[in-house]
Amino acid sequence: MRKPSAAELIELTGLDDLNSLAIIGLSKNAGKTTSLNHLIRAWTEAKRERALALTSVGRDGEAEDLVSGICKPRIYLTKGHLLATSVASLKRCDTLIDIRELSGIRSALGEIVIGRSLSDGYVELAGPAVASELKQCEKLLRAEEPDCLFIVDGALSRRSPAGGGVTEAVVLAVSYGQSASASVFLERVEHAVKLLNLPVVAATDAELIKAEIERDEMLRLLALDNDGNQVRGFRAESLLGEKGRLAEFYRLNDRLLFLRGAITERIMADLLKLSNLEGLKVVVEDASRLFIGRKTIRQIDAAGIDLKVLYPLSLRLITFNPHMSDGSPVDHPGILDELRRVLTVPVLDLGAALV
DSSP states (O other), X not given: OOOOOHHHHHHHHTGGGOSEEEEEESSTTSSHHHHHHHHHHHHXXXXXXXXXXXXXXXXXXXXXXXXXXXXXXXXXXXXXXXXXXXXXXXXXXXXXXXXXXXXXXXXXXXXXEEEEESSOEEEOEEOOXXXXXXXXXXXXXXXXXXXXXXXXXXXXXXXXXGTTTTOSEEEEEEEEETOSSHHHHHHHHHHHHHHHTOOBOOHHHHHXXXXXXXXXXTEEXXXXXXXXXXXXXXXXXXXXXXXXXXXXXXXXXXXXXXXXXXXXXXXXXXXXXXXXXXXXXXXXXXXXXXXXXXXXXXXXXXXXXXXXXXXXXXXXXXXXXXXXXXXXXXXXXXXXXXXXXXXXSOXXXXXXXXX
């Protein structure tokens, strides 16, 4: 299959109709930055007038991987586009940046600033790590360019902060990595796609949940019962340190449980220990918050739990990195065709990192 032209890549991902997009990956070195560079180049070659507005969950675009020391593709941004990055990262950009706004958001690499590129060149993105701060960055970027296409580049395999209603669509980057076999790799990708396509909760329940969490940022559990929609909530920094909390919180006449934040195997194991789960609606923010395996999904289905999301994510494209973790090519020439056979979402090997 030939590589798509700039216009074809934009049409395939539906970028013209989007306000926001997240590029997320199943693993480290999945090809997120490479995918971002191809989208930027396609946008430039197709002469789209809307400004791009880039940020990252963590740090991306550095010349060398901080953990492995392996050289990484840098992010090449053309003149006129926007970015939200840290003060320290600005010093590693070789494009001229006009600083438009100080965000007040602090990170390990300094305050996040809003800037516009005044020339073509390499940039390093180091943005906020939580959804609320990503939303704040988007608000500041849209103050500069209301019609911008807001793109969040992931960091390592941390998908969660790019969800939570921050973006409306997703490009998923996958690589063979250290998969034991082609079948294991295909199962991993199929599982990820299944999670990203989870159905959205009914509109009436969604409105109620959104109203409650907007009212209280610390809300981590929400329950609706069968008797008049009585609402109960639990406040915490995270569910991750709340072992046994679900057992204390849950009541047999609950018809819906909303779990906010990252949902791990342990949290789901606690849920599956509860009684009377048949028909229970369990709602998470979106699929990027789910860090659970195929076995757990099977157990959820077997228990009769109706797993749904609050914010739908539209999976537009899967990009495939045909290399192992050490950079060597995958010794399975038919793997791309196999991916396309088992998935309904377009799958592309976009090629080299460009820069």
